[in-house]
Structure formats: structure tokens, C-alpha cells
Amino acid sequence: MAIARDSSSPAQVTIVSSNGSTQTATTASFTPPLNSVITVSVACDTVAGNTPTFTVSNTGFTVSGGWTTHVERGDSEGSAGFVAIASGVVTTSAAGTITGTVAGTGVLTPNNRGAIWTDVWTGADTSGTRIEGTNEGSSTSNNITPNVESTGTLSTACRCLGVAGDWNGLGSPTSTDTSNSFHQASIYSAIRAYKASDSSSGTTPTINFDGSGTGAADWNWTTLALKVAAGGDVSVNLTGQSSTVSAGTMTLTHTQPLTGDTGTVSAGTLIASLSIPIIGISNPTAQGTLSVVRETPVTGSSSTVSPGTIIPSLSLGLTGEQVTVSQGTLSPVIEIPLTGQSITISTGTITATGGDTSNVSVELTGQSVTITPGTLVPNTEIALGGVNVTVSHGSLLVSLSSEVSGQVVNISQGTLSPEMAVSLSGNTLSISLGTITPSVPGAATTTRIIWG
Amino acid sequence: MARSTVLPVATYPAGTRVIGPVNIQNGLTNIFVDIQRCTSAAPTIWPSETAKLTTLWEISLDAGNTWGTWIQTEDWGGISVSPKTGLEVPLLTIGGPLPAGTQRRLRATLTLSESIRTQVGVDIT
Numbered sequence: 373m374a375i376a377r378d379s380s381s382p383a384q385v386t387i388v389s390s391n392g393s394t395q396t397a398t399t400a401s402f403t404p405p406l407n408s409v410i411t412v413s414v415a416c417d418t419v420a421g422n423t424p425t426f427t428v429s430n431t432g433f434t435v436s437g438g439w440t441t442h443v444e445r446g447d448s449e450g451s452a453g454f455v456a457i458a459s460g461v462v463t464t465s466a467a468g469t470i471t472g473t474v475a476g477t478g479v480l481t482p483n484n485r486g487a488i489w490t491d492v493w494t495g496a497d498t499s500g501t502r503i504e505g506t507n508e509g510s511s512t513s514n515n516i517t518p519n520v521e522s523t524g525t526l527s528t529a530c531r532c533l534g535v536a537g538d539w540n541g542l543g544s545p546t547s548t549d550t551s552n553s554f555h556q557a558s559i560y561s562a563i564r565a566y567k568a569s570d571s572s573s574g575t576t577p578t579i580n581f582d583g584s585g586t587g588a589a590d591w592n593w594t595t596l597a598l599k600v601a602a603g604g605d606v607s608v609n610l611t612g613q614s615s616t617v618s619a620g621t622m623t624l625t626h627t628q629p630l631t632g633d634t635g636t637v638s639a640g641t642l643i644a645s646l647s648i649p650i651i652g653i654s655n656p657t658a659q660g661t662l663s664v665v666r667e668t669p670v671t672g673s674s675s676t677v678s679p680g681t682i683i684p685s686l687s688l689g690l691t692g693e694q695v696t697v698s699q700g701t702l703s704p705v706i707e708i709p710l711t712g713q714s715i716t717i718s719t720g721t722i723t724a725t726g727g728d729t730s731n732v733s734v735e736l737t738g739q740s741v742t743i744t745p746g747t748l749v750p751n752t753e754i755a756l757g758g759v760n761v762t763v764s765h766g767s768l769l770v771s772l773s774s775e776v777s778g779q780v781v782n783i784s785q786g787t788l789s790p791e792m793a794v795s796l797s798g799n800t801l802s803i804s805l806g807t808i809t810p811s812v813p814g815a816a817t818t819t820r821i822i823w824g
Numbered sequence: 825m826a827r828s829t830v831l832p833v834a835t836y837p838a839g840t841r842v843i844g845p846v847n848i849q850n851g852l853t854n855i856f857v858d859i860q861r862c863t864s865a866a867p868t869i870w871p872s873e874t875a876k877l878t879t880l881w882e883i884s885l886d887a888g889n890t891w892g893t894w895i896q897t898e899d900w901g902g903i904s905v906s907p908k909t910g911l912e913v914p915l916l917t918i919g920g921p922l923p924a925g926t927q928r929r930l931r932a933t934l935t936l937s938e939s940i941r942t943q944v945g946v947d948i949t
Contacts, residue, residue, distance in 0.1 A: 510917070510918075515897065525892060542907060588861065
């Protein structure tokens with residue numbers, strides 16, 4: 373699951389000094405979702421030589437365990453001006469506000485002195501170890517791009533963000549990342565920036581802070597990496613030219629509508645139901661094990677279905693230029709309506725359902741129709757039409773009723789038992805039988821050949 | 825490594841120059857880099873406003889086998905005056921905490937769009 377910035381995130385608020393050493397700002401009312409993580413970033417002017425503290429409070433919604441300030445930087449560590457990032461987890465959703473308090477700035481005369489940015493994140497780790505890492509620094513460079521995490525490489529997927537304050541007040545900063553800025557002329561400039569998408573494990577993400585113009589800034593900056601939540605539901609909607617979903621294990625319901633030129637679904641284990649409508653030019657689906665019902669409507673120029681084991685019913689409607697069904701083991705009823713230029717069914721064993729009777733009903737039409745089962749048991753009704761029709765059985769038991777018409781009709785059987793009625797019509801007819809055996813208990817067999 | 829002048833005052837040609845790698849002694853926790861800028865008192869240092877200096881500072885935690893970005897910077901020459909204080913800014917500085925480790929190395933890649941006369945110093949404490 374990816375982290376997303378929720379639309380409930382309130383707008384940036386300006387810190388306005390009131391001739392004191394404590395500065396506050398309060399957001400508009402907003403309603404964060406349950407289990408969301410809220411980050412509060414602050415950049416505030418200070419009197420040189422002061423290093424304030426930062427606290428966060430809120431009304432309305434509940435934040436489990438209160439607010440935690442993860443990283444902060446002030447004059448004692450670098451330059452004048454103060455930056456910090458705090459976070460909290462929403463455990464009861466309700467409308468409320470957030471207030472950020474910067475205490476100990478030194479007396480600031482009335483003016484706009486900085487800003488607070490509040491970001492609501494869904495899909496984030498809500499545990500006490502939700503922060504992968506932080507970083508901080510100072511610089512008089514105009515355009516800086518620091519590493520988000522001091523140790524360098526992420527050990528897990530994260531959403532990265534940062535806040536920087538320019539005590540020189542060059543102007544509204546910008547960023548190559550997603551950002552919002554603050555500027556009060558000749559007082560202070562600041563920016564909060566975040567990556568537009570999550571950064572993957574093993575990467576070394578950076579955040580960009582670009583001072584206005586080309587002159588020397590006076591930055592204090594901090595950054596933070598917020599972990600992506602582990603596990604959870606997977607819901608994937610993929611559209612476009614190439615759509616690929618790869619999961620080691622998927623549980624619960626998995627629904628993937630895939631459209632486009634190439635659609636691929638690869639899952640190691642699928643449990644419960646799987647419904648995959650695949651439309652396009654090339655639609656391969658490969659699965660190791662399928663349980664329960666599987667319905668795969670496949671259309672297009674080339675349609676291939678290959679499961680290793682299919683249990684209970686299988687219903688395949690296949691149309692197109694080339695249709696191939698290959699199954700290792702088929703149990704109970706199989707109904708396959710096949711139309712098109714080339715239709716091939718290859719099954720190892722077709723077994724009857726309970727008792728002695730089971731129906732195998734195969735309607736095949738087209739230019740070339742081939743049926744090759746190893747063993748056909750009980751009734752077999754095969755209506756074959758087309759230019760070239762071939763039925764090849766290793767053993768036929770019970771009755772065989774075949775209506776065969778077309779240009780070339782070939783029936784080749786190793787053993788025929790009981791009654792056989794074959795209506796043949798067409799330009800070339802050929803029947804080759806090895807043994808015709810009378811039906812039990814001793815009545816003569818009637819073999820009729822009707823020529824059309 | 826304490827204070828070290830890694831590039832003495834000189835005119836460096838346009839192009840790319842690598843500093844290091846240098847070892848970072850165990851137990852040191854902070855790094856501070858300073859690069860001289862143009863001022864009224866030092867008018868021959870980096871005077872061109874079109875001369876761009878890009879730096880990439882990298883740290884290795886495994887004795888130089890792999891490297892990760894610490895910070896990148898981009899600046900232009902000429903005299904820079906702080907809008908807040910009205911004072912000229914004499915140094916381009918970069919500072920912050922170092923990641924922990926016992927096999928740390930530091931290196932920097934400097935890219936000059938024009939020849940620049942300057943000095944580069946590094947403090948690791």
C-alpha cells in the first residue's frame with residue numbers, strides 16, 4: 373500500500389509575532405481520516421542566538437500518545453531561524469484544529485515570522501517506529517539538495533518530506549519537489565517540500581530547497597522519512613499500454629481490471645475468488661494454483677489459459693483467431709463452446725461424474741476441429757461441422773452418436789463397443805475401425821453406415 | 825581530521841575536480857565546509873556572477889565501497905548581500921551532523937562553469 377496525502381490536509385498558516393518570545397499559529401478546522409498520520413512542519417524566524425522549542429496540540433480528533441517532535445534545528449546548531457517536524461497518529465476521526473507553538477524565539481516585533489504546514493497522510497505506518505530516519509543541516513548555499521536520512525539508504529519504502537528556513541529572507545523559495553513557501557520581505561523566507569511519491573527501499577532520496585535568486589541564503593533545514601504501512605488490502609486498477617501486478621502472496625478478494633495492449637497478472641498463491649476480465653491484444657495469465665471458481669472470459673486475437681490444476685467447474689467461452697485450452701486434469705462437467713478458425717482441446721483424462729453416466733458435450737465448428745481425449749467414458753455426443761473434422765479416441769464405451777459433415781470426415785477408433793450409428797456426408801468419407809464388439813448379453817450389433 | 829584546507833587559494837579552471845576520499849576519524853560527529861565568496865575586501869575571489877559552482881558531497885560507511893549523497897549545492901559568484909542584515913556574505917558554508925560509523929570516508933565533486941579563484945576548507949569535529 374502506498375502513502376497518499378489526504379485531501380483533508382488544511383492550508384498553510386502564517387506565524388504572526390505579537391512582540392513576544394512565543395509564537396503560535398492555528399490551522400482551519402479539518403477532519404483527518406482514522407489511522408492517518410499527521411506531520412506538522414514549522415519554520416520560524418528567531419532573534420540570532422536563540423534556539424526555541426516546538427510543541428503541537430489539537431482539538432476535536434484524537435491523537436494516540438500525543439505529538440512527537442522528531443527533528444529540529446536552531447541557532448545553537450547552525451544558523452538563526454528555527455525549523456522542526458512533528459507527527460501524530462489519528463485514532464478517533466473528528467473535526468478539529470492544530471496549533472503549533474514555538475517558544476523561546478527571542479522577542480520578535482509584530483510581523484509575519486514564518487509558517488506551519490500540516491499534512492495528513494494515509495497508508496503510513498502508525499506504530500511508534502513510523503519514522504525511518506531524519507536529517508538536518510545549515511548552509512549559505514543558494515540551492516541545496518540534502519539527503520533525507522543521515523544514514524543514507526532507506527531500509528523500507530517511505531514518503532520523504534522536509535522544511536527549510538532562509539534567515540536572509542531572499543524571497544519565496546522553490547523546489548523541484550512538491551512544495552509550499554512563505555516569504556516576508558527582509559524578515560524570513562521558508563519552504564516545506566515533499567516527494568510526489570514514495571521512495572523505495574534501498575534508495576537514497578533527497579529533498580530540494582532552492583533559494584530565491586542567486587544570492588547567498590542562510591538555511592536551517594530538516595528532513596524526515598515516514599514509513600509506508602506494511603500489509604493490508606491490495607486494490608489495483610491498471611489501465612494503459614502496459615499493466616503489471618506482481619505479488620508473492622495475495623489473500624482475500626483480488627480484483628484486477630486490466631485494459632490495454634498488455635495485461636499481465638502473476639501471483640504465487642491466490643486464495644478465495646479471482647475475477648480477472650482481461651481485454652486486449654495479448655492476455656497471458658499464469659497461475660500456480662487456483663482454488664474455487666475461476667471465470668476467465670478472454671477475447672482478442674490470441675487467448676491462452678494455462679492453469680496447473682482446475683477443480684470444480686470450468687466454463688470457458690473462447691472466441692477469436694486461435695483458441696487453445698490445455699489442462700492437466702479435468703474433473704466433473706466440462707462444457708466448451710468453441711468457435712473460430714482453429715480450435716484445439718487437449719485433455720489427459722475426461723472422467724464422468726458419479727455413476728456410469730456423464731455427459732461430454734462438445735460443439736465444434738470452424739475450419740479445423742480436433743478432439744483428442746485419452747479416454748472417453750459414457751455418452752459422447754460430438755456434433756462436428758466444418759471443412760476438416762477429425763475424432764480420434766483410444767477407447768469408446770457405450771454408444772457413440774456422431775453426425776459428421778463436411779469436405780473430409782475421418783473417424784478412427786481402436787475399440788467400438790455396443791451400438792454405433794454414424795451418419796456421414798460429404799465429398800470424402802473414411803471410417804477405420806479395429807474391432808466391432810457386440811453389446812452384452814450377446815445380442816448382435818447393428819452397424820449402419822448411411823451414405824449421403 | 826580537524827580543520828583542513830582541501831583546496832588552497834588558487835584559480836581553478838572550468839571543469840570537474842574531485843576532493844578525497846578522506847578518512848573520517850571514529851567518534852567525530854559533525855562536518856563544516858566553507859568556500860570563499862567574493863567581497864569588497866576580497867574582490868578577486870570568485871567575482872563573476874555567471875560563474876556557477878556545483879558541489880556534490882558524498883559519504884561512505886563501508887570504507888569507500890559504496891557512496892551515498894550527503895548534500896548537493898549550486899551557487900553563483902559575485903558579491904552577495906543579505907537582505908536582512910545588509911552585510912556581505914563572505915563564505916559559502918555547508919554544515920551538519922555526520923552519520924555514525926567506523927569506516928567512514930568523505931569525498932566531493934566540484935563542477936565549475938568558468939574558472940574560479942577560491943579556497944575550500946573542511947572541518948570535521
